[in-house]
Every structure is written in C-alpha cells, then in structure tokens.
Amino acid sequence: MLTALSIRDVVLIEALDLDFAAGLGVLTGETGAGKSILLDALGLALGARGDTALVRHGAKQAAVTAIFAAPVPDGPVARLFDDNGLDLEPGEPLIIRRIVKADGGSRGFVNDQPASAGLLRDLAPHLVEIHGQHDDRGLLNPRGHRALLDGFGRIDTATLTRAYRDWRDAEAALGAALAEIEVAQRDREWLEHAVAELTALRPEPGEEETLAERRRSMQRAEKVAGDLTQVEERLDGPNGALSALRQAARALERIAEAHPALTESLAAVDRALVEAEAAEVALREASDALAFDAGALEDDESRLFALRAMARKHRVQPDDLATLAEELVGRLALLESGEAGLGKLEAAVTKARAAYQKEADRIHAARLDAAARLDAAVAGELAPLKLDAARFRTVVAELDDGQWSSSGRDRVEFEISTNPGAPFAPLAKIASGGELSRFILALKVALAEEGGAATMIFDEIDRGVGGAVASAIGDRLHRLSRATQLLVVTHSPQVAARGDRHLLIAKRHDGIVTRTGVRPLSSDERREEIARMLSGAEITDEARAQARRLIEPA
Template sequence: MLSHLSIRNIVLIEALDLAFAPGLGVLTGETGAGKSILLDALGLILGMRADSGLVRAGADLASVTASFEPGALHGAVARTLADAGVEVEPGEPILIRRQIKADGGSKAFINDQPASVALLREVAPYLVEIHGQHDDRGLVNPRGHRALLDRYARVDTAAMEAAWKAWGQAEARLAKTRAGIAKAAEDRELFQAHVAELEALAPQAGEEEELAGERATMQKGERLAGDLGAVQQVFAGSHSPLAELRVAARRLDRIAGEHPLLEEVLAALDRAMIEADDAEDKLNRALDALAFDPLALDRVETRLFDLRAAGRKHGCAVEDLPAKLEEMRSALSAIEGGEAEVAALEQAAAKARAAWLKLAEAASSARAEAALRLDAAVKAELAPLKLDAARFRTDVARLDEAQWGASGMDRVEFMIATNPGADFAPLAKIASGGELSRFILALKVALAEEGGAATMIFDEIDRGVGGAVAQAIGERLARLASSGQLLAVTHSPQVAARGGQHYFIAKSSDGLVTRTGVVLLDGSGRQEEIARMLSGAEITPEARAQADRLLERV
C-alpha cells in the first residue's frame, strides 16, 4: 500500500508531501490544475522513462520518493528484489526514490540501494495498477489475462510449472544422450580401427621414459666405443703394461730380501697391480654397460617413433595413450549399450510429459468453467455502468503443442462487443476510452476477491458520465477499496463523495511563478469542493445542500 509520496521540482510542483491511507482516496480539481503531474511523478517510481522536461524550470534536479507499506504481495516483492541483490527486511516498508537531472540523467534507489529502472518496472505490478483513458497495460494487455483467470479459478500454476520444468529436463537428457550416441555411432568404425591399432601397439605407462633412457645409453656407447676399445687394448696381451709389471714383481720377489729398499719397491708394485686390476675390472663393466648393438638401438628408436606418432594422432601425450585406449573402448561399449539407456530415458520423458499433461488438462477444464462464472459476474456489473448493450466473453483457446508452456496449453483473452450484433473484439481494441475504463472497473469488481496490486489508481474513469452511472461507479470503487487501497482521479461529485480521503489539487500563481499544490480536505472543505463540482464557478446554497446529501448517502 502506498503510504507516502514526496515530490520535489516536478513540472509545476515545487515541494509536495502526501500521506495516504487504506480505502478509497479521491483527487479532484479544476481541469489543468495538475492532476496528471501527480500520475507522471508516480509513473517515475514505477519505471516510466525519465524525461528531462519533467524537471521544474530553474531546478537542476527533480525527485520523487514513495513509501509502500508491507502487504499481501510484500513477500513477492521482497523475493524479486532479493534476486536482483536488493535486500528488504521482513515487515519493513519499501522506499523507492527516483531522481532526474535537468540534463536528462536519471538514478533510482530502493531502500537507499541503487537499482535499475528495469527493476522498478519488474516490481511495479505488485505495487500499483494504473487504469486510465489510454492504458495499454494491466487488464488491457492480454498477456496478463491467463494469470488473472488462473487466480479466479484457483489453478495451481506452481505445480504445473514444476511439472513443465521436470518434463523439459527429461527431454533435454534424452536429446543429449541421443545426440551422443548418434555421434558415437558415426565414429564406430573409426573407434574400432583406433582401438585395434592401440591394442596392437599396447602402450604401457612409463614406457616412453624408459625407452628414451635406453636409447640415450646406447647412443653414448656408440660414441665412446673407439676410445674404450683402445683403452682396453692397453690392458690386453702378454706385453701390456700390467703384464710387464707382473713379470717385474715376480723377479723382485726373488731378490727383495737382499735389500730393504727392494722390499719397498715390491710393495709399491703390488699396490700398483691391485689398482690396475680394479681399473681393468671397472673398464670391462663400463664396456658391458655401454655395449652398442645397432639392432637393439634400431628396435628402441622404432618403438619410440611408433608411440609418439600415436600420441600425435590422438592428440595426447604418449603417457596418456593407455587412458585414451580405455576411453575409446568405453565409447564403443556406450554405443552397444546406448539403446537400453535411450529406452529408459524415453520412458522417463513420457512419464514427465504425462504428469504435466494431467495438470494442464485439469487447469484447462478449470479455466473453461471459471470463464463462464467470470463472464456472468462481469455481465452483472455492466448494466449499472451504462454498458447494458455490451457483452463480455473470456476466450479460452487450446494452443498448438509447439506453443505449450509452463502455464499450460491455453490462450486466454478477455473479449468484448459494445453493440448488439457486433462481433467480439479484444478488450484493448474498444473504441471509447470511457467505456474501456468502465469495462475495466466491472472486471476488477468481478475479480476483486482474487487480489491484484497493493494500490489501484483509476484516472478519470467517470469521464463523460453522470447521475446514476457516476453513482454506480462510485459504489464499485468504494467496494474495491474496502479490502485495499484505491485512488481515483475524478470529475464526478458522486464519485468524490465516496472517498474516505479527499485531496484537492489546485494551481496558483504570484504573477511570476506558477505552482501546483495538493491539500487534504476536511469535512467542510469536502462540502465546498463537491458543491463546486456540482455547480461550477459559483457555488450556490443549492449546490451545498446537494453536496451534503451526497455525503450523507455514503
């Protein structure tokens, strides 16, 4: 519910602060006093395009602030805001502020947190409905007709939306599996060839590193073979240095006792032979380790080439070839077992479709039944509103399957025929603006128990009517306002008399500056304003007496 509205520097309004209460509030004033400015200001709060022409002449900045008290739709607003990153404390008012600069810049805030204009438009339907002479939203827009009928019919749209989502997910899983199997089937022969090739190659984990090490060792042996052979020849044969040392040692051994120095020479020779024997042993072992076999080297290099070629072919490292082989084996197995998986997913999708269809068919039946009740309820409201020749019909049509959605399989649109014998046409195409407003009022009264925005505003719904019709309009506005908040901009004294709050809009000028102001009228003020509305510029005693009678009837 709209509780406060503050306006600064909007067109002719310099500064205005208004408080609103539940029930029916009426706004009256002479033509041109500025009633439309109030609606334009409120439109900014609801996400209307910011026009720098709304900024009061001479001002740099204009602003509008509206406070909405928690109500039945507060939770829905809070969830919408939370999804957009704007936090609202439970039970706290929602404060929306919009600023416009004279150069055209615009900013919006919700509870002092920056917000986009798109977010204002998203929460607007929960907060305020405005019905005017050229309204193309709300009840006029057929996009919202199905939701209105669903609330009237008590259709469980949440369950249907959940079932639609489950069906969509089941179909998506089925389509993905089918596509994967189809792609794999196309590659079946290629997979089989690759698997056979890799199975023949039989790559092993760590094999590349091991083979590379063997090849490096053999290549080193090939390079060192000449030098090692020459060194080995030094130790070989009867005339090698080591053989000569052994001969010398044997001779010294026979004569070493002849002199101490000879014994030392013999000991030195023994040590030298021990070291030479150790060197010869290590040399022989090195020759074995670095043994070069051209055939073995060729086998190692061929194996490395084959492994690395396979890695390049399959786009992976040689180390990953065993895993690639298992992956392709699994793909082949999936092709073979795919039919069973697809059958299970088809069954699940069919089950999900049947579950949604059951709910959608029930919703369709409920809509058709509720449409008849709604038509009768609207019909009962038309005659008192001077629309007795008009007819109203709620069209519920079955959509093609391609157009089904989370809300069901039906298209819903409110249709009217304004003259006897005329064809039904969409509500949005009615010729007369006054008739349109009264049709909307009749429909709102019929749908009153199903709720709507927290605040409704009717802009000059009584244009062009008077007497009993205006009285009927006032009665219905009051009835609608009894369970919420309704503001009516009116030129009808019969409607104005029904208001629980009466705001008078007037324009004043000091010769230099023109301003629009709004005053909340007390009892005597209401009498004078309603008398003015009855008599015109000169308020007569008879007009005051008639105003009293209108107020007494309320």
C-alpha cells in the first residue's frame, strides 16, 4: 500500500509531501490544475521513462520518493530483491526514489540501494495498478488472466505443477539415457576392446605399490647375492674362519694344562668360536630373507610394466584401473541392455504424461466452470455502469502440447464485444477512455480480492458519464476500496462523495511563476468542493445542499 509520496521540482510542483491511507482517496480539481502531474510523478518512481521535460523550469533536477508499506516476506517483491542482490529488512517500508537531471540521465534507489529503471518497472506491477485510457498492464495484459481466473475460482494448481515436474523429470532421464547410449554406440568397438583388455589384466587397487615394493626387494637381493656367497665361503667354507677356529680349539685343548696362559687362550678361542657361529646363523637368516626367484622377479616386472602402460593408455593412475574397468563394463552393459532400459524410461514418461494430462483435464474443467461464473458476475456489473450493450466473456482455449506448462494447457483471455452483433476482441483493442476504465472496474469488482497490486489508481474512470452511472461507479469504487487501497482522479461529484479522503489539486500564480499544489480537505472544504463540481464557478446554496445529500450516505 502506498503510504506517502514526496515530489520535488516536477513540472509545476515545486515541493509536495502527501500521506495516504487505506480505503478510497479521491483527487479533484479544475481542468488543467495538474492532476496528470501527480500520476506522472508516481510513474517516474515506478520506472517510467525519465524525461527531462518533467524537471521544473530553473531546477537542476526532479526527484520523486514513493513509500510503500512493508512487503510481504517471501512475496514477489522480496523475491525481486533477492534476485537483484538487494537487502530487504523484514518489517521495513519500501522506499523508492527516482531522480531525473535537467541535463539528462536519471538514477533510481530502493531503500537507499542503487536500482535500475528496469528493476523499478519490475517492482511496479506488485505495488500499483494504474488504470486509464493508456494503461497496458494489469487487467489488460492477457499474461495475467489465467492466474486471475484461478484465483476467482479458487483453483489449486499445486498438484498440476508437481505432475508437470514429474513428467519433465522423466523426459530428462530418458533424454540423458538416449544421449549416453548414443555416445556409447559411437565408441562401441573401442569400448569392447578396452573392456577385454582390462578384464584380461584384472587390475586390483594397491597392486602397483605391492609389485613395486616386491620388485625393489628382489633387486636388492640380486645386488648383494655375490657378496653373501663370498662371506659364507670365508666364514664357513673348507678354509673358512670357523674351520680354522675349531682346529685351533682342538689343538689348545690338548695342551691347555701345560700353562695357565694356554687355558686363557683356549677360552678366548671358544668365545670367538661362539661369536663366529652366531655370525653364521645371522648370515644364513639374511641369505634366506634375501633369496629370490629370478623367474618371479621377471613375472612381477612384466605385471608392473603392464599395469603402468595400461594406466598411461587410459590417462589414469594405476590404482584407478579397477574402478575404470567397472565403469567401462557398466557402460558396455548399458549399451547391450539399452533397449530394455529405454523401454522402462519411455514407460515412465508415458505414465507421467498421462498423470499430467489427467490433472490438466481436471483444471481445464474447473476453469471452464469458473469462467462461466466470472462472466455472469461481470455481466451483472455492466448495466449499472452504462455498458448494458456490451458483452464480456472469458476464453479458455487449449494450447498445443508444445506450449503446455506447469500452469496447465489452457490459454485464458478476457474479451468483450461493445455492441450487439460486434465480434469479441481483447479488452484493450475495443474499449477506450472512460469506457475502458469502467470495464476494468466491473472486472475488479467481480474478481474482488483476487490478484492485482495493493494500490489501484483509476484515472478519470467517470469520463463521459454522470447521474446514476456516476453514482454506480462511486458505489463500486467504495465497495472495492474495502479490500484494497484506491486512488481515483475524478470530475464526478457522485464519485468524489464516496471517498474516505479528499485531496484538492489546484494551480496558483504569484504573477511570475505558476505552481501546482495539493492539499487534503476538511469536511466543510470537501462539501464546498463537491458543490463546486455540481454547480461550476458560482457555488449556490442548492449545490451545497445537494453536496451534503451526496456525502451523507457515503
């Protein structure tokens, strides 16, 4: 809801600050007073073209600030903020500011954050609907008619949306499988050869490191094998150290009693013999540990080189060959059993499409029923608005299957025929001026609270009518304002009398400069303004009495 509007240096407005509230607000004034300037200023804040002609003569720039009530969390305004990387604090009002420089160029801000004119235009439909003879949005835009009809008929499309998503997901799965099989078919010969090679090789995770370590051990053993043989011969050979020590021990045993020194010598030889025998045992253990089979070394090297060559061929690490083998076997299996798999996926698509069509049929029937009820509701509003010769209909047409969406397979558009026998056509192409606004009012009343922005502005909806028709317009505007904020620019006293607040737009001239001003009217001033609207330049007592009678039932 629009809560305030601040205008600086826009055309004839030097400085103007207005506050707004819920309900029906009316703006009146003599012809040429500048009512359109107010709408132009608001349009500027909502992303309209930043024309330098809007800048008041002599000013450097024009500025408009529009303040709206805090947006609904997770609503369309909040989503636009998120999509554009802007911050929106919960509960804070929405402040839009637009500046146009006299020498060209404009800047926009949303809650003090820079915003493009495009973003302001995206925000506008969620904030304000402006209905008049040049309106091309709101109810005149067929793109929003389906959602309006669904709202009117209380049609819940959540199940339809899920069915559409399931159908598209099934189609995506089928498409991915077809693409994968197509790629696999192109590579079938290579794939079969690669699987055969890997299957024959049977690589295992960690196998390369095991083979490499075993190869290193056998290579070390091969290198020291000759040295071990020499050591064994020198230690335990026929002329080795152990043999010499044993012979010396036997000789000393025979003569050890001859002298104590010989006894000590025998003990030393015995100790040396013990150490030499220990060395012999350790040497044999080392020899056994380092023993290798030359054939095994050759086999391990061949296996290791084969693994590494295969890994280079497929540009993977040797430890990843086993995983690659499983992947290629799976691809080949998919290729070989592709038709059966595709059959299941195709069946899933058919089932999901049928579920979507069934739900779309239900929604279609509900829309036809809602359209009939909406047509009747609008028809009931046309005669009081002096549109009794017109006919209104809601077209619910089926789209080609290529145009089906999560919202269904229906195109919905509001059409009218303004004269008996005239063909139906889109609302915007037939109606014009006040007639267009009255059609929109009839639709809005019929739709009640469904769709639309929180603030609606009707620009001279009463153009070309008066009397009972103007009263009917006023009554319907008053009724509609119970659900949404309405601002109405009017020349009709019957419409003005139904307002909850009354703003007077007037020009004043100080002999040099002409300025436009707007001010709220008190009860007495409001009655006087409505009397002026009834009688013209000279306000009569009869006009004042009539104004009082118009206001009283309001």
